[in-house]
Amino acid sequence: MRQKATLEQIANQVGTSKITVSRALKGQSGVSDALRQQIWQIATSLGYEHQRLKQNGKKMQVAFLTPKRFYLATDSFYHVIYYHLNTLCNEQNFILSLYILEKDDEELGILPEGVKDSDGIIVGGEVSKMVLQAVSTTAKPYVVVDYDPLDNYSDCIIIDNFRIGAVLTEYLFQRGYNQIGFVGSCAQSSNVADRIMGYRKVLYTKKLPIHEDWIIDNYDKSTDNYMLNIKIPDSIPDAFICQCDRAAYYFMEQLKIQGIVIPDQVAIVSIDNTDLAASTTPSLTSMNIDKQLFAKEALKLLLEQRQGRTIVKRKYLNVELIERDSAPNKKQI
Numbered sequence: 001m002r003q004k005a006t007l008e009q010i011a012n013q014v015g016t017s018k019i020t021v022s023r024a025l026k027g028q029s030g031v032s033d034a035l036r037q038q039i040w041q042i043a044t045s046l047g048y049e050h051q052r053l054k055q056n057g058k059k060m061q062v063a064f065l066t067p068k069r070f071y072l073a074t075d076s077f078y079h080v081i082y083y084h085l086n087t088l089c090n091e092q093n094f095i096l097s098l099y100i101l102e103k104d105d106e107e108l109g110i111l112p113e114g115v116k117d118s119d120g121i122i123v124g125g126e127v128s129k130m131v132l133q134a135v136s137t138t139a140k141p142y143v144v145v146d147y148d149p150l151d152n153y154s155d156c157i158i159i160d161n162f163r164i165g166a167v168l169t170e171y172l173f174q175r176g177y178n179q180i181g182f183v184g185s186c187a188q189s190s191n192v193a194d195r196i197m198g199y200r201k202v203l204y205t206k207k208l209p210i211h212e213d214w215i216i217d218n219y220d221k222s223t224d225n226y227m228l229n230i231k232i233p234d235s236i237p238d239a240f241i242c243q244c245d246r247a248a249y250y251f252m253e254q255l256k257i258q259g260i261v262i263p264d265q266v267a268i269v270s271i272d273n274t275d276l277a278a279s280t281t282p283s284l285t286s287m288n289i290d291k292q293l294f295a296k297e298a299l300k301l302l303l304e305q306r307q308g309r310t311i312v313k314r315k316y317l318n319v320e321l322i323e324r325d326s327a328p329n330k331k332q333i
Contacts, residue, residue, distance in 0.1 A: 005043060005046035007021050007022055007025075009046060010039060010042050010043050010046060013042045013046075014035075014038055014039055014042050016035070016039070020035070020039075021039055021043075024036040024039040024040065024308065025039065025040070025043060036307070036308035040304075040307030040308055041307070059093055059094060059095050060092075060093075060094040060095070060119045060120070060306075061094070061095050061097065061117065061118040061119045061120075062085070062089055062094050062095065062096045062097070062118060062119065062120050062121075062122065062299070062302070063096075063097050063099055063114070063115045063118035063120070063121045063122070064082055064085055064096060064097070064098050064099065064122050064124060065099045065101060065111070065112070065115055065121055065122070065123050065124065065127075065131075065135070066078050066082075066098075066099075066100065066101065066123070066124030066125055066127075067100075067101045067103075067106055067125060067126075067127055068100050068101060068102055068103060068224070069103070069224035070124060070125040071100055071124075076274045076275055076276070077244070077272050077274055077289075077291065078124045078125060080274070080291040080292075081124060081145065081146075081291045081294050081295050082096075082098060082124070082295075084291060084292045084294075084295035084296070085122065085295040085298070085299065087295075088295055088296060088299050089299070097114060097118065099111075099112040099114065099115050100112070101127065101131065103224075106127060106128050106130070106131055107128060107130070108130060109128065109129075109130025109131050109133060109134045110134070111131070111134050111135065111138075115135075115138070116138050116140075118140060119140065119141075119306070120140055120141040120142065120143075120302040120303075120305070120306060121135055121138070121140055121141070121142040121143075122142070122143050122145060122298050122299070122302060123135060123142060123143070123144045123145065123147075124145050124146065125145070125146050125147055126146075126147040126189050126190060126191065127144075127147070129149075132144075132149055132151075132154065136153065136154075141302050141305035141306050142154070142155070142302070142305075143155045143156065143157065143298045143301045143302050143305075144156040144157075145157050145294050145298050146158065146159070146191070146294065147190070147191065148190075148314065152312060153312055154312065155301045155302075155305065155312055155313050155314070156314050156315070157294055157297045157298050157301070157315050157317060158314065158315070158316055158317070159289055159316065159317050159319055160316055160319075161191045161192075161194035161195045161198070162194040162195070162197055162198040162201075163198060164195055164198060164271060164287055164319060165182075165194065165195035165196060165197065165198025165199040165200075165201075165202075165241065166198035166199065166201055166202050167198075167287075167321070168199070168241045168269050168271070168287065168321075169198070169199045169202035169203060169241065170202050171269065171321065171327075172239045172241070172267065172269065172327065173202065173206060173208070175267075175327065175328070175329045175330055175331065176329065176330030176331045177237075177238050177239035177267060177327075177330065178208055178209075178238070179208070179209060179214075179237035179238050179239070180199070180203065180208065180214075180237055180238075180239045180240070180241065181211070181214030181215065181216065181236065181237040181239070181240045181241070182195075182196055182199050182214065182215045182216070182240065182241050182242075182243070183216050183217075183218055183240050183241070183242040183243060183247050183248065183251045184196060184215075184216075184217065184219070184241075184242065184243030184244075184247060185215075185217035185219065187217075187221070188217070188219055188221065188243070192243045195241075195243055195271065196215065196243075199241055211233075211237075213233045214233065214236070214237050216230060216232070216233075216240075216251070217230070218230045218247055218250055218251055218254070219247065226246055226247055226249075226250040227250065228250055228253060228254050228257070229254075230254065232254065232255070232258060232260075236260070236266060237266070238265075238266060238267065239266065239267040239268070239269070239327065240266060240267070240268050240269075241269055241270070241271075242268060242269070242270040242271070243270075243271060244270065244271055244272045245270045245271070245272045245273070245274045245276045245277045245280075245284060245286055246274075246276065247270070248268055248270035248277075248280070248284055248286075249276055249280055249284075251268070252268060252280060252284075252326075262282060262326060263282060263325065263326050263327055263328055267326060267327035267328070268284065268285075268326040268327060269284075269285045269286065269287075269326065269327050270284050270285070270286040270287070270326075271286060271287045271289070272286060272287070272288075272289055273286040273287060273288035273289065273322050274286075277322070277324070278324070280326070282324070282325035282326045283324035283325045283326065284324055284326045285321065285322065285323050285324045285325075285326050285327045286321075286322055286324070287319050287320070287321050287322070288319060288320045288321070288322045289317070289319055290317060290318075290319075290320075293317055294317065297315055297317070301313055301315070
């Protein structure tokens with residue numbers, strides 16, 4: 001167990017006075033942002049944050065807010081982020097609450113009851129501008145996960161979706177696939193749009209054919225579900241990139257229904273590397289996005305804001321391709 005930190009210990013490590021430390025920790029004026037942040041970092045490392053919360057008898061309340069369409073029982077991406085957040089919060093004696101945004105409330109920018117009472121908010125996935133405005137007006141620290149709001153006041157943890165689309169297209173090309181389609185729609189989300197743009201870039205630079213009917217949308221935005229009854233072109237490419245594992249699963253099932261053998265006739269690669277990727281037949285080559293790191297970095301940024309940081313941060317996470325059986329190397333067959 002950590003020993004209780006004193007103002008003198010913190011002041012000695014920072015190289016300032018006890019009065020300055022006290023002002024910084026109480027949020028009082030007369031301390032620069034840089035020095036305040038340094039004081040909070042030292043204080044936290046010495047266990048001051050835990051001691052203060054215990055003395056006040058109040059645990060930090062963290063809200064995890066995500067749209068219902070991203071938190072389906074059949075999709076595990078944001079479930080896993082929430083799980084890791086809950087583990088981290090338990091370790092630090094915080095309370096994490098889950099808030100699901102209904103579709104109508106998201107369109108109107110109405111936050112679920114209780115969000116405004118939290119000490120910090122983590123937003124999971126792309127939400128409407130109305131919701132982000134409502135979150136901002138709470139004046140509580142907040143971080144957006146897996147979505148860049150393209151503003152100058154929101155901390156966010158993101159991945160380079162344009163690069164992911166390009167890397168997967170290059171991967172298939174290097175394995176001997178010259179006709180490549182995409183399962184997903186720019187209208188679904190900005191993340192999917194970026195992935196499609198990256199895919200298109202590589203096709204263009206390599207002078208590979210771009211057929212608009214090879215870009216297939218199997219997502220029904222009106223129901224927030226994937227479909228098994230989409231139209232498959234008569235002439236299909238020899239490989240597809242799917243915008244996520246769930247889209248890939250439904251697309252693979254439809255191909256099987258139509259007698260198309262994977263990967264003998266069509267190779268499939270995907271994005272997210274959820275548990276579903278390992279359980280499909282054949283198992284799915286998928287770009288792994290570190291959900292645990294998403295949670296860790298989001299909570300870290302949230303605490304930095306509570307400790308006085310005012311400069312907006314935007315952080316990119318690395319990804320890693322997990323190769324399985326759905327896209328064999330044609331050059332070695």
